[in-house]
Amino acid sequence: MRNYFNDTHQALLRELRRIARQPMYWLLLVVLPVVSFAFFAVIFKEGVARNIPIAVLDEDHTTLSRKVTQMIDDTPTAMVSYEVQSMDEAEHLMREGKISAIIQIPAFFEKEILSVGQTHLESYVSGTNITVNGLLAKDIQTAVTTFQAGVQLQMLMKQGLTERQAMAQIQPVRFVKHVLFNPYTNYSYYLSPSFMPMMLMIFAILVTIFAIGTELKHGTAREWLESANGSMLSALVGKTLPLIAMMLLMTLLMFLILFKIVGVPLNGSLTVLMLGCMLFVLAYMSIGVLIVSLLSNLRLSLSIGGGYSVLAFTFSGLTFPMMAMYPSMQLFSKIFPFTFYTDIFIDQALRGAPIIDSLWDMGYIALFIVLPMLCLPRLRRICTDEKYWGRL
Secondary structure (H helix, E strand, C coil): CHHHHHHHHHHHHHHHHHHHHCHHHHHHHHHHHHHHHHHHHHHCCCCCCCCEEEEEEECCCCHHHHHHHHHHHCCCCEEEEEECCCHHHHHHHHHCCCCCEEEEECCCHHHHHHCCCCCCCEEEECCCCHHHHHHHHHHHHHHHHHHHHHHHHHHHHHCCCCHHHHHHHHCCCCCCCCCCCCCCCCHHHHHHHHHHHHHHHHHHHHHHHHHHHHHHHCCCHHHHHHHCCCCHHHHHHHHHHHHHHHHHHHHHHHHHHHHHHHCCCCCCCHHHHHHHHHHHHHHHHHHHHHHHHHHCCHHHHHHHHHHHHHHHHHCCCCCCCHHHCCHHHHHHHHHCHHHHHHHHHHHHHHHCCCHHHHHHHHHHHHHHCCHHHHCHHHHHHHHHCHHHCCCC
């Protein structure tokens, strides 16, 4: 045991000297993570989409048509930026990307309403952006429904009904919705805790591949192994300890930005979140060791590692619900530790779930940490056989 710690210490000192000499380490360990965290904190600062430009084609020009236009403009999402004179003009604005929706108020709009007839109001919403489409459609429908209820209320009260009786006829069943875990539908609470850990895992896997891959590329792998007296485990632990320490510091910085600057709510256990994120970082570093050991090629390993990391976001269930995926895709998502970490963050930060609910996810992430132990013989081989050296 004493020899193990001494061997690890020697490999650690060697790695610290390499880190001090190579700027790429500092770029991957400090500069790029900090820049990416700041970038996502700033880009999602608003949190909620507001004032999305739309156009209104008012063919009636009456008090009621102006009233419904004003009500749509007063919604949080929609902003009436253009009052067009024809559908051709409105269509031209939409094709240019200047607006995301068109509201058409037909002629005789007020006359049909006052004559107790039926009229219509048409909306054309661009479907190119699912998020914008959903927000605009919801707010426009809410504004028009409120306008319609107001008109019916006035008509029923003119017939002699009290306001309470009129409301009971207009809305005999009231639907009350409670949004539990993100009542403001703040996209910063949803996206920042997703993108920041994604950047953390990308740099964790890339810096691990770089640290081992450069030993092979420059033909110093045997020297690295000899610094640990031939112990592959000691050499690997000594090499990765400084990287782990720096990535954990970046984890603390990420949580500081998320909870203190961005303002993401913390309804559960911070301890569980911290432990889960540490396992998450270790899992992706372990995957980096596996990739570079199998491929023994720095450039190819970096490409595969980056691609594997980016795919994790797609299959995490954040953008497309996991429960709606095909069973085969649900199973495929399990090869990414990010899937389990996402569950931990949502459970602890937003839902305030019991700690035991997150222990299963932490256990699954911990399984990935075993990977370096499985590839130690392969790693020893590529470190001692010169035919694996010098590859780009």
